[in-house]
Amino acid sequence: MASQSPIDEFNVNFQHVFESLVFEDIRASNCKTSPSLRADIQRKTLSQLYYASNSRTIDENPTDSSTLYNLHIQKYFSIVDEQDLSRGLDSFSRGALSLSSSSKNESKQWSLKDIRNTSIFQELENDVSKSSRGLNNIPDFEKALEFSVQLEKNKSEEEKSTKLQKHVPPYPQVRLSSISEKRIEGVTTKVYPTSSKVSPQIRCSMSSETKTEEIVKPNPFRTAKEQLIVDQKKKNAGGISSSTSNEPTYGSRTKSLGLRRGLNSPFILPIKDAKMNESETNNVETKSSGNNEEKIIDERLKNIEPRMVELIENEIMDNGSPVNWDDIAGLEFAKKTIQEIVVWPMLRPDIFTGLRGPPRGILLFGPPGTGKTLIGKCIASQSRSTFFSISASSLTSKWIGEGEKMVRALFAVARVNQPSVIFIDEIDSLLSQRSESEHESSRRIKTEFLVQLDGATTSQEDRLLVVGATNRPQELDEAARRRLVKRLYIPLPEFAARKQIIHLLMAEQRNVLDEDETDLICRQTDGYSCADMTNLCKEAAYGPIRSIALSDIEHISPDQVRPITKEDFDAALCQVRASVSSQDLELYEDWNKRYGSAAK
Numbered sequence: 025m026a027s028q029s030p031i032d033e034f035n036v037n038f039q040h041v042f043e044s045l046v047f048e049d050i051r052a053s054n055c056k057t058s059p060s061l062r063a064d065i066q067r068k069t070l071s072q073l074y075y076a077s078n079s080r081t082i083d084e085n086p087t088d089s090s091t092l093y094n095l096h097i098q099k100y101f102s103i104v105d106e107q108d109l110s111r112g113l114d115s116f117s118r119g120a121l122s123l124s125s126s127s128k129n130e131s132k133q134w135s136l137k138d139i140r141n142t143s144i145f146q147e148l149e150n151d152v153s154k155s156s157r158g159l160n161n162i163p164d165f166e167k168a169l170e171f172s173v174q175l176e177k178n179k180s181e182e183e184k185s186t187k188l189q190k191h192v193p194p195y196p197q198v199r200l201s202s203i204s205e206k207r208i209e210g211v212t213t214k215v216y217p218t219s220s221k222v223s224p225q226i227r228c229s230m231s232s233e234t235k236t237e238e239i240v241k242p243n244p245f246r247t248a249k250e251q252l253i254v255d256q257k258k259k260n261a262g263g264i265s266s267s268t269s270n271e272p273t274y275g276s277r278t279k280s281l282g283l284r285r286g287l288n289s290p291f292i293l294p295i296k297d298a299k300m301n302e303s304e305t306n307n308v309e310t311k312s313s314g315n316n317e318e319k320i321i322d323e324r325l326k327n328i329e330p331r332m333v334e335l336i337e338n339e340i341m342d343n344g345s346p347v348n349w350d351d352i353a354g355l356e357f358a359k360k361t362i363q364e365i366v367v368w369p370m371l372r373p374d375i376f377t378g379l380r381g382p383p384r385g386i387l388l389f390g391p392p393g394t395g396k397t398l399i400g401k402c403i404a405s406q407s408r409s410t411f412f413s414i415s416a417s418s419l420t421s422k423w424i425g426e427g428e429k430m431v432r433a434l435f436a437v438a439r440v441n442q443p444s445v446i447f448i449d450e451i452d453s454l455l456s457q458r459s460e461s462e463h464e465s466s467r468r469i470k471t472e473f474l475v476q477l478d479g480a481t482t483s484q485e486d487r488l489l490v491v492g493a494t495n496r497p498q499e500l501d502e503a504a505r506r507r508l509v510k511r512l513y514i515p516l517p518e519f520a521a522r523k524q525i526i527h528l529l530m531a532e533q534r535n536v537l538d539e540d541e542t543d544l545i546c547r548q549t550d551g552y553s554c555a556d557m558t559n560l561c562k563e564a565a566y567g568p569i570r571s572i573a574l575s576d577i578e579h580i581s582p583d584q585v586r587p588i589t590k591e592d593f594d595a596a597l598c599q600v601r602a603s604v605s606s607q608d609l610e611l612y613e614d615w616n617k618r619y620g621s622a623a624k
């Protein structure tokens with residue numbers, strides 16, 4: 025048997041398909057058949073056509089198959105969209121937008137979306153755009169074609185509309201069936217306004233000729249994104265509006281470095297514009313004028329190295345907690361004298377003028393740990409002054425070669441921050457008696473210090489007080505001694521002062537010390553300095569802790585720790601001894617008799 029030629033094969037196939045189509049068409053046209061069944065038959069026909077075309081069973085020429093395809097599409101839609109339920113499904117108006125997923129037509133294999141995505145449908149569009157000559161010969165094809173093209177164009181808009189309807193079932197109140205009717209009858213002019221993104225006003229064409237648009241009730245529903253756009257639009261009203269539209273630019277927004285720009289942010293030039301430069305220049309001017317003001321204030325610092333100023337402000341300026349006179353046990357004479365000659369004049373410089381002018385330098389001398397530094401801090405606190413605390417030995421050793429600069433800087437910063445108290449501990453090491461073996465740098469520091477001290481003592485405007493403290497007053501240079509006009513002896517604490525220290529410190533701890541026991545401790549601590557007394561109390565406070573078993577120390581609560589007893593002090597007394605020898609005390613008392621502002 026001779027094999028069939030490709031043309032014969034095509035003819036056979038086409039005949040088969042055509043017969044099938046005609047048969048189905050007759051079935052579908054049968055008025056007695058239900059609309060649902062007729063729609064199914066048409067859909068089946070479309071599927072067959074689609075399959076035959078794709079498998080090249082019928083025709084390589086897409087125009088013919090397209091003609092057939094569109095014919096059946098029209099028939100299909102005429103059934104689906106017919107509003108008379110006896111003849112059609114009225115499906116479009118009730119659910120055409122969700123037709124693709126609808127089960128109304130009892131088939132899951134087919135959907136409107138499938139038709140649009142078919143290659144034959146797309147080929148149809150392409151062919152039409154390439155050549156309209158052959159198509160003009162086909163009756164009604166043009167209408168079907170235009171419908172198909174328009175259908176594709178409207179696809180995305182329909183999807184949006186479908187989404188909106190899903191959220192608000194009663195909306196839109198549009199007879200969409202009218203749209204479909206127009207599609208079938210003629211060239212569709214359905215227009216969904218693009219501005220519907222913000223407040224969708226769905227418009228539909230009522231007539232293909234007049235293209236009159238009907239404004240349908242606006243849909244109040246807004247997606248979160250739409251609401252954001254509206255809010256930002258309101259916010260930016262009156263401000264600089266973006267040159268771009270408010271519509272979101274999905275995925276195409278330009279990222280900028282630094283701060284993220286909002287939807288309606290004004291455009292920012294990637295380079296500095298003239299205006300920006302101008303404003304920056306103004307800022308610089310403002311800043312520089314501000315600096316000029318600061319320079320006028322800080323005239324006294326102009327010859328001082330900034331790093332030294334910084335060092336003094338960070339390391340020497342003391343911002344510790346304030347000290348009250350009551351915090352200092354004993355030393356009644358010293359406290360009274362300092363209040364009279366130092367604190368009051370610093371608080372009321374207008375009263376303490378002339379002969380009543382305060383001394384600018386005082387010396388606190390005495391055994392170590394008796395409260396000299398404490399008094400210096402208290403002077404600063406009570407006179408509301410800035411407190412500078414420096415050890416003279418650090419001036420000579422820490423800043424070798426720069427000590428004199430440091431002294432100058434210290435006084436300059438103190439003047440800027442006045443009223444100030446400059447407390448110089450171990451002042452003897454700075455202002456010791458001159459000798460042949462004295463190092464050149466030490467000598468220069470001493471000279472600078474005396475110069476500054478002279479300036480501080482002679483200047484009436486400056487409110488500076490230099491407080492020197494020493495344990496070796498006998499080593500002080502004569503010139504220094506003369507400048508430190510008030511020389512106050514800070515002795516070892518007496519009985520009352522020692523008792524006061526115990527009370528002060530024990531007040532913070534649980535203890536069972538009675539007055540007799542406290543007095544006994546005070547008698548036992550004759551010759552102890554204030555620092556010694558503090559150490560004794562600390563040691564006694566450890567007694568209750570030492571009585572706790574090591575295994576319990578981690579878990580024991582504070583109130584389970586027993587109170588401090590006299591026995592703890594007895595144990596502590598064995599540990600903490602007086603640090604000041606009687607010989608040293610004699611030296612202080614001698615020197616006090618000779619040079620000190622002794623108590624009468």
Ligand SMILES: Nc1ncnc2c1ncn2[C@@H]1O[C@H](COP(=O)(O)OP(=O)(O)OP(=O)(O)O)[C@@H](O)[C@H]1O
Pocket residue numbers: 351352353354355391392393394395396397398399449493494495525554555556558
């Ligand atoms: N009069 C006092 N009242 C209460 N506590 C004091 C008194 N004097 C000293 N202390 C305690 O002793 C500590 C040491 O005191 P401070 O440094 O003032 O002594 P100092 O005379 O300056 O000693 P140094 O000469 O060794 O510098 C203080 O921190 C304080 O706890």
